[in-house]
Amino acid sequence: MIVQDMMNKQAVTAMPQTTIKEALLLLKTHRIRHLPIVDEEGLLVGIISDRDLRDASPSIFDAADHPEEFQRPVSEIMKSDVITAHSLDFAEDLLGVFYEHQIGCIPVLEKKKLVGVITERDMLYTLIQLTGAHQPSSHLEVKVENIAGKLADVASLIKNFKININSVLVYPDKQEENQKILVFRIGTMNPYRIASELRQNGYDVIWPQEPEVER
Numbered sequence: 434m435i436v437q438d439m440m441n442k443q444a445v446t447a448m449p450q451t452t453i454k455e456a457l458l459l460l461k462t463h464r465i466r467h468l469p470i471v472d473e474e475g476l477l478v479g480i481i482s483d484r485d486l487r488d489a490s491p492s493i494f495d496a497a498d499h500p501e502e503f504q505r506p507v508s509e510i511m512k513s514d515v516i517t518a519h520s521l522d523f524a525e526d527l528l529g530v531f532y533e534h535q536i537g538c539i540p541v542l543e544k545k546k547l548v549g550v551i552t553e554r555d556m557l558y559t560l561i562q563l564t565g566a567h568q569p570s571s572h573l574e575v576k577v578e579n580i581a582g583k584l585a586d587v588a589s590l591i592k593n594f595k596i597n598i599n600s601v602l603v604y605p606d607k608q609e610e611n612q613k614i615l616v617f618r619i620g621t622m623n624p625y626r627i628a629s630e631l632r633q634n635g636y637d638v639i640w641p642q643e644p645e646v647e648r
Contacts, residue, residue, distance in 0.1 A: 434523070434524045434525070434559060434562070434563065435520070435521055435522065435523060435524065436518050436519065436520050436521065436522045436523070436524055436527065436541055436549075436551060437520035437521065437541075437548075437549070438524075439524055439551065439555055439558075439559050440520065440541045440548075440549035440550060440551050440555065441549055441550050441551070441552070441555065442548065442549045444469060444540075444547060444549055444550040445459055445463045445465055445468065446468065446469050446470065446471050446547065447459060447468045447469075447470050447471075447481075447507055448470065448471065448472065448473075449470055449472065449478060449479070449506060449507065449508035449511070450506050450508065451470075451506065451507050452503060452504050452505065452506060452507070453486055453489055453490060453502070453503050453504070453505050453506075453507060453510070454503035454504065456468055456481060456486055456507050457486055457490070457503075460483055460486070466482060466483045466537060466538070466552070467480060467481070467482050467483070467537060467538035467550070467552070468480065468481050468482075468507070469515075469538075469540045469547055469550060470507060470508070470511050471547050474546070475546045475547055476545050476546055476547075477515060477517065477540055477542060477545065477546070477547045478508075478511075478513065479507075479508070479511030479512055479513045479515060480511060480512055480515050480538065480540060481507050481510060481511045481512070482537065482538070485510050485511070485512070486507075486510070488510075489502070489505065489509075489510045490502060490503065515540060516530065516534055516536060516539060517539060517540050517541065517542050518530075518539050518540070518541050518542070518551065519541065519542060519543065520541050520542075520543055520548055520549065524551075524556070524559050524563075525563070527539060527551060527556060528556060528560070531553060531556055537552060537553050538550055538551070538552045538553075539551045539552075563600060564600050564602065564618060565599030565600035565618035566618065568599050568618070568620070569620070569622065570599050570618040570619055570620055570621070570622075571618070571619055571621055571622055571623070571624040571641075572616070572617075572618065572624070572640055572641075573591075573616070573617040573618075573619055573624050573627065573628065573638070573640065573641070574614055574615070574616050574617075574638070574639040574640040575587055575614070575615045575617075575631060575636050575637065575638055575639065576606060576612055576613075576614055576615075576636075576637040576638075576639055577612065577613060577615060577636065577637070578611060578612060578613075579605070579610075579611050579612055579613045583613075583615070584601065584603065584615055587615055587617075587631065587636065588601075590627075590630060590631060590634060591617065591619060591627055593630075594621075594626070594627055594630075596619050596620050596621050596627070597619070597620035598617055598618070598619055598620075599617075599618040599619065599620055600617070600618045601615065601616065601617055601618075602615075602616040603615055603616070604616070614639065624641055625641055628641050628643075
């Protein structure tokens with residue numbers, strides 16, 4: 434999935450001369466936490482967050498005595514060194530950017546002009562789509578050797594049951610470097626028969642676990 438397929442193309446923006454009071458009202462009205470700051474040509478010049486605005490505003494106890502603080506332009510408090518993305522970037526790559534820089538919003542640019550924004554919430558929804566967790570399905574985890582062809586082998590066994598694979602994730606085993614974990618979302622509510630078949634073929638199925646036999 435690329436960024437243009439998941440970004441909010443109707444981004445709420447402000448201009449450098451927008452006052453702190455006006456910016457606070459924009460956040461409240463649109464229920465958002467970040468405001469990209471653009472100039473008259475639509476070029477991105479900065480960004481502010483709800484935290485930036487709170488820090489720049491007088492406390493509730495002093496607000497009445499210092500109303501002039503709310504009339505300061507956002508250009509005085511905005512962050513000019515903005516981490517951005519391009520509309521053709523891969524959404525998966527942005528996950529690392531959000532995590533590494535601990536940010537909540539990334540403006541999306543084309544030819545330096547703002548064309549959209551992506552927030553943490555957008556990324557969470559994208560992750561749900563990528564994993565297939567929003568579809569009726571079951572979770573299947575299989576530990577395999579970290580060699581070529583293992584994913585295809587397991588997928589071939591699942592195919593024999595005429596069940597769709599909604600998504601596949603692969604991550605390394607923390608205990609054994611030569612092993613990896615294959616995580617499938619499969620289109621059935623009963624994964625036990627597939628898990629049983631995999632075990633019979635020598636695969637280490639982590640989930641679902643084998644049902645306990647009553648004695």
